[in-house]
Amino acid sequence: MTEIRQRILADPATRVLMALLAVLLLGVIFSADGAFYRLATHRDALRQASVYGILGCGMTLVIVTGGIDLAVGSVLALVSVVFSLMSIWWGWPAIVAVPISLAVGAACGAVSGSLTAYFRIQPFIATLAMMVFARGMAKAVTGGAKISPAVPQPDGSYQYVDVPAIFRAIDSRTLFDNLSIVTVIFLLCGALSWALLSRHRWGRQAYAIGGNEEAARLSGVPVVRAKMLAYVICGFLTAVAGICQAAQEQQGDPEAGAGYELTAIAIAVIGGTSLMGGRGGIGLTLIGTLTIGYLDKILSINAVPEAGRLMLTGVIVVAAVLGQSRGR
Amino acid sequence: MSDVSRFHKIAPVMALAAALWAAGCGSGEPAREASSRGGQGKYTIGMSQCNLGEPWRVQMNADLREAAAKHPDIEIIFKDAQNDTLRQRAHIEEFVSAGVDLIIVSPKESQPLTEPVARAYAGGIPVIVLDRAVLGDQFTTFIGADNRLVGRAAGEWIKTKLGGKGRVVELKGLMTSPPAQDRNRGFREAIEGSGIEVVFEADMKWLEADARKEMESALARYPKIDLVYAHNDPGAHGAYLAAKAAGREGEIVFVGIDALPQEGVAYVVQGILDATFQYPTGAAEAIDAAMKILRNETVEKQITLGSRIFTRENVEQGGAPLSQGAGAP
Numbered sequence: 307m308t309e310i311r312q313r314i315l316a317d318p319a320t321r322v323l324m325a326l327l328a329v330l331l332l333g334v335i336f337s338a339d340g341a342f343y344r345l346a347t348h349r350d351a352l353r354q355a356s357v358y359g360i361l362g363c364g365m366t367l368v369i370v371t372g373g374i375d376l377a378v379g380s381v382l383a384l385v386s387v388v389f390s391l392m393s394i395w396w397g398w399p400a401i402v403a404v405p406i407s408l409a410v411g412a413a414c415g416a417v418s419g420s421l422t423a424y425f426r427i428q429p430f431i432a433t434l435a436m437m438v439f440a441r442g443m444a445k446a447v448t449g450g451a452k453i454s455p456a457v458p459q460p461d462g463s464y465q466y467v468d469v470p471a472i473f474r475a476i477d478s479r480t481l482f483d484n485l486s487i488v489t490v491i492f493l494l495c496g497a498l499s500w501a502l503l504s505r506h507r508w509g510r511q512a513y514a515i516g517g518n519e520e521a522a523r524l525s526g527v528p529v530v531r532a533k534m535l536a537y538v539i540c541g542f543l544t545a546v547a548g549i550c551q552a553a554q555e556q557q558g559d560p561e562a563g564a565g566y567e568l569t570a571i572a573i574a575v576i577g578g579t580s581l582m583g584g585r586g587g588i589g590l591t592l593i594g595t596l597t598i599g600y601l602d603k604i605l606s607i608n609a610v611p612e613a614g615r616l617m618l619t620g621v622i623v624v625a626a627v628l629g630q631s632r633g634r
Numbered sequence: 635m636s637d638v639s640r641f642h643k644i645a646p647v648m649a650l651a652a653a654l655w656a657a658g659c660g661s662g663e664p665a666r667e668a669s670s671r672g673g674q675g676k677y678t679i680g681m682s683q684c685n686l687g688e689p690w691r692v693q694m695n696a697d698l699r700e701a702a703a704k705h706p707d708i709e710i711i712f713k714d715a716q717n718d719t720l721r722q723r724a725h726i727e728e729f730v731s732a733g734v735d736l737i738i739v740s741p742k743e744s745q746p747l748t749e750p751v752a753r754a755y756a757g758g759i760p761v762i763v764l765d766r767a768v769l770g771d772q773f774t775t776f777i778g779a780d781n782r783l784v785g786r787a788a789g790e791w792i793k794t795k796l797g798g799k800g801r802v803v804e805l806k807g808l809m810t811s812p813p814a815q816d817r818n819r820g821f822r823e824a825i826e827g828s829g830i831e832v833v834f835e836a837d838m839k840w841l842e843a844d845a846r847k848e849m850e851s852a853l854a855r856y857p858k859i860d861l862v863y864a865h866n867d868p869g870a871h872g873a874y875l876a877a878k879a880a881g882r883e884g885e886i887v888f889v890g891i892d893a894l895p896q897e898g899v900a901y902v903v904q905g906i907l908d909a910t911f912q913y914p915t916g917a918a919e920a921i922d923a924a925m926k927i928l929r930n931e932t933v934e935k936q937i938t939l940g941s942r943i944f945t946r947e948n949v950e951q952g953g954a955p956l957s958q959g960a961g962a963p
Contacts (some may be wrong), residue, residue, distance in 0.1 A: 338855050344854050346880065353850075354847045451896070454898075456895075456897070457905075464895060464901060554875070555842050555843060555875075557842075562843070602847075603851065606851040607851040612839075
């Protein structure tokens with residue numbers, strides 16, 4: 307009996323689920339006048355967690371290869387600004403604006419990837435530089451202002467345009483108003499990442515590189531190409547998140563996404579992905595997303611003051627991760 | 635060790651140094667804004683802005699440029715401290731050693747900037763402090779709006795709008811910053827003793843996405859909300875989007891602060907906000923004061939800026955000014 311229990315507890319999925327259940331229990335206890343039981347609360351918790359979840363998927367892919375991507379917050383802002391510029395100010399159709407925006411994100415990922423894989427610069431430093439650079443580019447595009455439906459005219463006045471249809475489409479709901487479209491996008495990104503990591507040859511290469519890069523190289527794994535792909539896909543997913551962010555704010559904000567990279571890392575780590583590389587999975591990252599998302603929502607509906615939220619979140623992140631290192 | 639692996643060990647350090655240098659490079663270079671060419675009889679003004687991340691400060695610099703353009707005999711050098719106090723201290727010292735005729739500074743924090751400003755002032759360079767004050771009185775003049783008055787005016791308007799009673803959600807800016815504290819305090823002072831009840835409040839840190847998230851929580855918890863008071867217009871806009879998604883935007887009044895032309899005022903024109911209160915940048919007043927000082931005229935030690943309110947009724951006329959004592963208890 308004890309052996310079965312030990313085996314269950316040793317499974318990373320169990321420990322992550324326990325963390326999620328603990329958070330949900332917190333919601334049951336502190337249900338804020340029953341707000342926790344309303345469907346709207348859950349639909350909104352998923353909505354607000356979706357952008358972080360998409361970033362978490364990309365981050366998981368990169369961390370599994372033994373790297374890290376600190377630039378996701380800044381690239382999110384850059385894509386958000388570029389997408390808004392094309393869609394709102396220039397009036398380009400979505401069929402043109404979306405692929406270009408995705409390409410911008412992938413290109414940033416490619417730069418980070420080549421700095422890491424070809425030039426062998428440590429991922430922390432390479433993506434730190436990209437984080438600073440991309441933030442600068444986002445501000446350069448707009449001169450520091452936000453791209454909103456108020457379009458500045460040469461004479462200093464403003465012309466108001468409609469919010470583009472693609473923005474409204476992304477920020478809408480489906481399933482009788484019970485599921486946000488951004489949550490659907492998040493789940494699609496999760497499915498894509500899962501397929502790449504668990505079902506595709508690249509996924510096995512990624513785990514091998516993260517586990518022991520030298521051994522992987524000697525076994526014939528194309529390390530440089532595989533690592534590049536991790537960062538390019540992460541950049542692509544970051545671009546998806548940036549488009550969702552712009553749609554949900556109805557504007558492109560060059561200051562958006564500040565600190566999002568840390569939340570993405572927290573999601574991946576709570577989900578059991580080891581920062582050393584070689585361990586982790588998208589399914590677990592999804593559970594990590596729910597854990598952080600619900601914790602945030604429960605603190606929000608209970609109107610917990612900011613200082614308390616920061617401390618509680620820090621404590622719970624540590625507790626969730628401690629619970630994992632036990633069973634190693 | 636071989637040369638190749640030595641390179642691989644040094645390269646990260648070089649890359650880090652390059653990245654940090656590039657990041658720090660921008661603010662140190664002065665952006666010369668010459669109103670006209672030629673050095674004779676021209677005054678040089680050094681302007682240190684605490685950051686250009688906030689749209690309101692981008693607007694302040696734009697307003698300064700516009701006001702300065704009307705005076706061909708002044709030239710402003712703009713520096714961006716990127717929200718770094720030490721960098722802002724360096725700006726003041728750089729201006730002093732460059733021998734500018736006047737310094738305008740919008741400080742990030744009061745305490746660390748007080749001494750550098752005092753030294754510049756004692757050395758004979760007039761200093762105009764804009765928006766956030768330094769301590770003491772070792773400067774020429776302080777020009778700023780009063781966030782507490784703005785908060786109070788908002789509270790008074792809300793009291794009138796709701797007929798003295800109602801359920802209000804307050805979405806606060808970063809409560810460790812004085813503007814948010816003042817906008818909160820002024821509002822609470824104005825509604826004290828009335829039937830206005832703040833049923834839900836949260837710190838949305840001036841961010842639209844956070845405001846939307848908090849408003850969703852409020853909507854889930856309270857079936858009846860009459861009004862949302864947000865400390866800035868992006869926050870009010872985020873709350874509006876949340877209410878719209880819940881189909882409840884028609885029954886809620888939305889009030890914001892800042893009234894930037896492309897943001898708050900635009901939202902009032904589009905029918906998203908019911909009212910916004912201007913937090914003026916004070917740029918025009920600063921240039922006026924600068925011209926007076928450079929001509930050796932006296933200026934008041936403290937110039938408190940008035941505010942304007944923009945509502946659906948008066949936005950076409952450019953809003954209405956609030957009297958200085960608006961909402962005073």
